[in-house]
Amino acid sequence: MLKNYYEIVAEAIRLTENGESVTLPVNGHSMLPFIVGWRDCVILQKQTQPEVGDVVVACVEGCRYVLHRIICIDGERVTLMGDGNLKETEHCMLSDVKALATHVVDVKGRTHDLYAGWWRWAAKAWWYLRPIRRYLLALYRRTHHIVYI
Numbered sequence: 001m002l003k004n005y006y007e008i009v010a011e012a013i014r015l016t017e018n019g020e021s022v023t024l025p026v027n028g029h030s031m032l033p034f035i036v037g038w039r040d041c042v043i044l045q046k047q048t049q050p051e052v053g054d055v056v057v058a059c060v061e062g063c064r065y066v067l068h069r070i071i072c073i074d075g076e077r078v079t080l081m082g083d084g085n086l087k088e089t090e091h092c093m094l095s096d097v098k099a100l101a102t103h104v105v106d107v108k109g110r111t112h113d114l115y116a117g118w119w120r121w122a123a124k125a126w127w128y129l130r131p132i133r134r135y136l137l138a139l140y141r142r143t144h145h146i147v148y149i
Helices: 005-017 117-128 130-144
Strands: 022-025 041-046 055-060 064-074 077-081 090-093 097-105 111-113
Touching: 005 022, 005 041, 005 055, 005 064, 005 097, 055 077, 055 090, 064 097, 111 117, 117 130
Parallel strands: none
Antiparallel strands: 022 041, 041 097, 055 064, 055 097, 064 077, 077 090, 097 111
């Protein structure tokens, strides 16, 4: 029996490495406004060739899994940043990128492709809005009743 979220994520990664597609609930607010923790799920698949802009599950600090967007790949070194983060980044190696998030499943059960149409455009625009993310996220949290726990 799985005892904690870390073990659940590790099992999801194991399944994706075997070619399975896994739907995983998300916790945390680091991917706001695109993925809402404790509400949305992501569909994970095996990561083949990571690219800048991919939303991935990666092991950082050798012991912690994050679901963040790749913002830079420099050789074997990968820099990740959550869409809801203001400045904070994490670093890992390419081998630490464990799974690719391909879709978001929202609270109504609708599935959204993270790399198609509006989602791709919005993610690029969101990157350039970093200087004012603090204000946009505050507005989003208030209008969507997001509370940090």
